[in-house]
Amino acid sequence: MAMRIALRRVSASFSPRLPQLAPPARLLWRSDPPRTLSSTAVLSSALKFTDKHEWVKVEGGIGTVGISNYAQEALGDVVYCGLPEVGQRLEQMEDFGALESVKAASELYSPLTGEVTEINKELTENPALVNKACYEEGWLIKMTIEKPEELDGLMDQAAYDKLINSLEE
Amino acid sequence: MLNVRRSWSLLRRLGCRTEVQTSRTSSCSSGVFLSDAGLVLKSQSTDVFQNLALEDWIDANVDLQRRGVLLLWRNRPAVVIGRHQNPWSECDLPAMRRRGIPVARRRSGGGTVFHDLGNLNLTFFASKKDYDRRRNLKVVVEALRRVSPGLAVHATERFDILLNGHLKISGTASRLSRKSSYHHCTLLHSADRSALSAVLRPSCPGIHSNATPSVPSPVANLLDHAPTLQWEELLDGLVHQYNAEFGLSSASSLVDPTDESTFPGISRMEAELRSWDWTFGKTPKFSVQTGLELEDSSARCSAQLHMEVKSGRIQSCDLQVPAAWLPVRLSGELTDSLVGQRFCPQRAAAGVASLLRAQSGELQSRLHILCDAVISVMG
Numbered sequence: 001m002a003m004r005i006a007l008r009r010v011s012a013s014f015s016p017r018l019p020q021l022a023p024p025a026r027l028l029w030r031s032d033p034p035r036t037l038s039s040t041a042v043l044s045s046a047l048k049f050t051d052k053h054e055w056v057k058v059e060g061g062i063g064t065v066g067i068s069n070y071a072q073e074a075l076g077d078v079v080y081c082g083l084p085e086v087g088q089r090l091e092q093m094e095d096f097g098a099l100e101s102v103k104a105a106s107e108l109y110s111p112l113t114g115e116v117t118e119i120n121k122e123l124t125e126n127p128a129l130v131n132k133a134c135y136e137e138g139w140l141i142k143m144t145i146e147k148p149e150e151l152d153g154l155m156d157q158a159a160y161d162k163l164i165n166s167l168e169e
Numbered sequence: 170m171l172n173v174r175r176s177w178s179l180l181r182r183l184g185c186r187t188e189v190q191t192s193r194t195s196s197c198s199s200g201v202f203l204s205d206a207g208l209v210l211k212s213q214s215t216d217v218f219q220n221l222a223l224e225d226w227i228d229a230n231v232d233l234q235r236r237g238v239l240l241l242w243r244n245r246p247a248v249v250i251g252r253h254q255n256p257w258s259e260c261d262l263p264a265m266r267r268r269g270i271p272v273a274r275r276r277s278g279g280g281t282v283f284h285d286l287g288n289l290n291l292t293f294f295a296s297k298k299d300y301d302r303r304r305n306l307k308v309v310v311e312a313l314r315r316v317s318p319g320l321a322v323h324a325t326e327r328f329d330i331l332l333n334g335h336l337k338i339s340g341t342a343s344r345l346s347r348k349s350s351y352h353h354c355t356l357l358h359s360a361d362r363s364a365l366s367a368v369l370r371p372s373c374p375g376i377h378s379n380a381t382p383s384v385p386s387p388v389a390n391l392l393d394h395a396p397t398l399q400w401e402e403l404l405d406g407l408v409h410q411y412n413a414e415f416g417l418s419s420a421s422s423l424v425d426p427t428d429e430s431t432f433p434g435i436s437r438m439e440a441e442l443r444s445w446d447w448t449f450g451k452t453p454k455f456s457v458q459t460g461l462e463l464e465d466s467s468a469r470c471s472a473q474l475h476m477e478v479k480s481g482r483i484q485s486c487d488l489q490v491p492a493a494w495l496p497v498r499l500s501g502e503l504t505d506s507l508v509g510q511r512f513c514p515q516r517a518a519a520g521v522a523s524l525l526r527a528q529s530g531e532l533q534s535r536l537h538i539l540c541d542a543v544i545s546v547m548g
Contacts, residue, residue, distance in 0.1 A: 052347070079381060080253045080278075080379075080380075080381050080453075082252065082253050082451075082453075085480070095346075098252060098253075098276075098278075098344075100251075100252060100253050100278040100381060101278075103343070103345075104277065104278060104300075104342075104343035104344055104345045104350065104352075105251075105252045105253070105276065105277050105278035105279075105342075105343070105344050105345070106344075106345040106346075107344070107345065107346045107347070109347065124379060124454075125379070
């Protein structure tokens with residue numbers, strides 16, 4: 001009996017919150033609750049950053065790459081994403097494409113060595129996703145991680161935040 | 170020996186970061202040898218690929234953290250498209266081929282421009298921190314007002330420069346890389362405006378693309394509105410104003426972008442800019458949907474063509490040709506032979522040659538007409 005109550009309590013605490021009503025466009029992408037600032041901070045604690053303001057998130061041996069909030073703000077409205085081909089092999093720091101905004105064509109540099117497995121097709125029709133959701137739907141490419149030790153050389157969230165603060169002074 | 174010494178002193182002034190193999194076998198490092206706070210360079214070349222390579226070289230090799238560089242250059246007739254544009258929709262490639270005018274893709278963003286010897290290009294190199302297009306255009310506008318007092322010129326929100334409120338005399342584009350930036354702009358002094366309008370139109374109809382489009386504008390030449398403004402006077406005025414704006418005292422140096430000893434690695438950069446893979450292969454994915462009018466002495470008909478082109482190559486091709494005019498089997502063989510080929514008239518013609526040889530009589534002649542119509546769509 002006690003066990004059953006305990007289990008019920010555990011399952012109650014794990015039951016998902018009801019999704020808040022979101023605008024129709026959001027529902028097409030996913031049915032999770034809309035992100036708030038605090039949940040973005042939790043999500044990005046798993047991110048690693050380069051000094052070129054790119055982030056990489058590793059899941060199941062695949063790295064997802066995007067640009068940081070600092071970068072998307074500095075860039076202005078993105079009008080075109082020039083991304084590499086699937087299958088292209090990239091060396092760490094090699095330029096693999098460019099984001100064109102009203103400001104300029106800004107080169108993108110690979111945070112790691114590996115092979116491109118996927119590019120974000122949503123960005124073809126909607127390049128502004130890079131500005132609107134740079135850590136989520138605005139991801140750029142996914143790649144294999146040939147040299148995991150390169151990740152150790154990247155900054156964690158705390159170190160990256162420190163870099164941003166020093167730049168903004 | 171004199172050439173080496175000249176190259177060496179220029180390299181020292183450039184404060185380049187790379188190691189250079191000269192007869193002295195020394196490396197130059199940023200900051201150590203610099204005495205100038207600024208640098209103004211004028212390119213001796215009028216080749217668009219050599220000059221674009223020179224921009225790439227300066228961007229990659231010169232330390233721009235402490236001060237910038239101004240490069241002045243001009244090209245023999247050429248069309249220059251932006252980084253993410255579609256050459257088939259931006260310019261008339263067959264017309265350009267007939268006139269010997271090449272198309273080049275630059276690394277900065279923005280739209281398509283026509284270059285000739287009456288158009289001056291200015292490139293302002295700076296650190297990313299000092300990237301300031303408005304300030305650079307202020308240099309140009311103020312220089313123009315000084316050399317031609319009363320000239321009504323101003324820079325717009327889009328970083329164009331307009332004459333008399335509505336005539337475009339300058340367009341801007343830029344690139345941000347690792348640590349540096351460059352902002353370049355055109356300046357129409359005495360360009361051939363009829364050549365410009367002849368080439369800045371699509372190669373073929375029916376292109377659907379999300380490549381960055383150009384914003385067409387009516388243009389004017391400075392010389393038409395300031396008839397006494399000589400080319401050299403314009404250049405001197407710009408150099409003077411650049412120095413005034415940035416508190417410098419640089420004299421200008423002539424540079425030769427074909428000089429591998431001064432610019433090691435530059436010929437490789439030039440080769441990449443000339444390559445088909447860069448110029449055409451970097452075109453964003455697009456589709457072509459158009460009608461073809463086919464006619465021989467006995468009949469005429471309309472056909473529909475739909476092609477998908479990715480990285481400059483034909484990914485898929487669908488041809489709807491009335492079976493009465495040409496057997497469906499033959500239209501199918503044509504489309505099969507095109508898939509995987511470059512979207513290029515010469516390659517396509519070579520690809521269909523064997524198909525044509527296998528036919529004879531009226532079939533061959535109609536297939537030929539169809540091939541010509543399809544190939545003409547490729548520019």
